[in-house]
């Protein structure tokens with residue numbers, strides 16, 4: 579391990595006086611330089627598939643703020659697109675996809691072996707970044723977890739309560755399980771290729787894990803994560819994995835041990851003090867400042883940042899937000915957060 583990389587040290591279980599820091603969606607619309615490069619690319623998806631420009635926007639927040647990690651600029655919905663699903667973004671509304679809800683539609687998805695045809699530019703972005711990042715900056719790759727990606731494939735869009743996915747799970751479990759299995763297999767391949775292209779850490783985003791309860795949580799959030807992590811560890815034993823079962827609540831308990839994840843990312847629905855007691859004894863933790871502080875700033879931002887750093891200071895911790903930074907955030911507040919973490 580490169581000892582200059584504070585993120586890798588935290589992921590190896592090391593407590594540090596100053597926690598390393600990065601931010602979900604750190605390359606995004608709150609930054610004027612991001613908006614300029616996105617305009618140059620034309621639209622969001624063209625930016626994702628333009629390796630030079632995707633690397634450029636990944637580097638922008640590193641240059642501006644000196645974050646300890648850079649996260650690949652891409653999207654969790656590129657994988658279903660590589661499997662043959664139609665994907666586009668409606669301005670101001672979010673993603674739209676052709677739906678996958680029947681055995682026939684499931685059967686028309688492309689084989690895992692064929693996803694690289696679409697995803698090669700993403701691997702190229704990682705190769706550029708491994709050359710261009712400062713030596714102390716860790717490069718993070720990522721994918722959506724099967725459940726979260728399935729919710730978009732089944733509904734054809736984002737949903738508040740993931741209703742269509744829950745309905746298919748109840749009404750046609752064979753097709754539903756088939757979608758989860760296809761995504762699990764393709765995600766293993768996608769993340770392995772990201773690692774081969776230079777990702778030093780990978781993160782699994784399960785943004786809608788919180789709507790799975792009881793056995794469903796085990797079957798569709800925990801088990802697929804465990805399967806993906808086991809396969810990745812077999813192929814790439816030294817690569818740490820961050821799992822983000824967002825809003826899992828009590829589901830965070832034991833998640834690291836049960837899945838083999840090296841770090842659990844925490845949303846801001848639970849307190850850092852609870853996390854210190856119940857999650858951090860098992861693994862590194864990442865989080866969990868509410869992203870609204872990046873909009874509102876002031877003393878509450880400083881106090882909350884200090885509280886979180888203090889609550890998690892006795893174990894391995896990577897400072898981050900509880901969810902992605904929003905387009906209405908003030909870039910100055912990001913600097914205040916970083917200065918507060920590094921001075922406290």
Ligand code: CP3
Pocket residue numbers: 601602603604605606607616622649650651652653654655671672673720722736783785902
């Ligand atoms: O963290 C990062 O900066 C890495 C890149 C990244 C993006 N999306 C870029 C993006 C990552 C890790 C994601 C993950 C993602 N994408 C998730 C899981 C995490 C989460 O936020 O819950 C989900 C559910 C998606 C799907 C997605 N992509 C949605 C629902 C949207 C539209 C919402 C929005 O913010 O407009 C996107 C678009 C998207 N993905 C943007 C970015 C920077 C905004 C695109 C733009 O420039 O217009």
